[in-house]
Amino acid sequence: MIILLGAMLSSCSYWEFTMKEYSGWPVQTRILADRHGVERSAENAVGIRSDAKIAMRCPRLTDGIFSTEVKLHAGSTLRLQTRTTPYDDSTAQKKGLIIDISDGQTTVIHNGTTTRTETPLPQKAPFVVEVKNDGRWTVVTVACVEVGRFETTVRSTEWIIASLPTGGSALIADPTFAPLYTTN
Numbered sequence: 001m002i003i004l005l006g007a008m009l010s011s012c013s014y015w016e017f018t019m020k021e022y023s024g025w026p027v028q029t030r031i032l033a034d035r036h037g038v039e040r041s042a043e044n045a046v047g048i049r050s051d052a053k054i055a056m057r058c059p060r061l062t063d064g065i066f067s068t069e070v071k072l073h074a075g076s077t078l079r080l081q082t083r084t085t086p087y088d089d090s091t092a093q094k095k096g097l098i099i100d101i102s103d104g105q106t107t108v109i110h111n112g113t114t115t116r117t118e119t120p121l122p123q124k125a126p127f128v129v130e131v132k133n134d135g136r137w138t139v140v141t142v143a144c145v146e147v148g149r150f151e152t153t154v155r156s157t158e159w160i161i162a163s164l165p166t167g168g169s170a171l172i173a174d175p176t177f178a179p180l181y182t183t184n
Helices: 002-015 086-091
Strands: 016-019 027-033 038-042 045-049 053-057 064-072 078-082 097-102 104-110 113-119 127-134 137-142 145-151 159-163 169-179
Touching (some): 027 169, 064 078, 064 097, 078 127, 097 137, 104 137, 104 145, 113 145, 159 169
Antiparallel strands (some): 016 027, 027 053, 045 169, 053 159, 064 169, 097 104, 104 113
């Protein structure tokens, strides 16, 4: 019985961890698919490859700014989903706001509309992705290019889901969630 309990408790660490634990806004990270395709390379970074899928959040922070540095392997597409949850992503018809970032182009799918924007990415260097949720509006910026300001009826959630829909690999470094407005 004790061995079984120990195995159950230790197995949780394979599926969940916290990045930037000692910052003011720790990032809870949950592995949703292919745990062997997820590598925590530093306290503030995670690599994903192939069929891996992770979800990141800062509890109780729905409207705010998510910012991260991304290093994308050539030929890979990084999919970020916002305004969804790990549960809704697997069961609901609406998948929230879908952001696909690939070599030179970012595609956003929302409310049945697809928007494509040229976003030249630096060669062999990380670039910044920023997603700002503010009420019914989401502003997406990739590699210093504002991809667009999108209005949606889907509620803001705490979660950002990251995956690679066509395989490949990506490094997500220094993910940060910050509130839009602070009170003094």
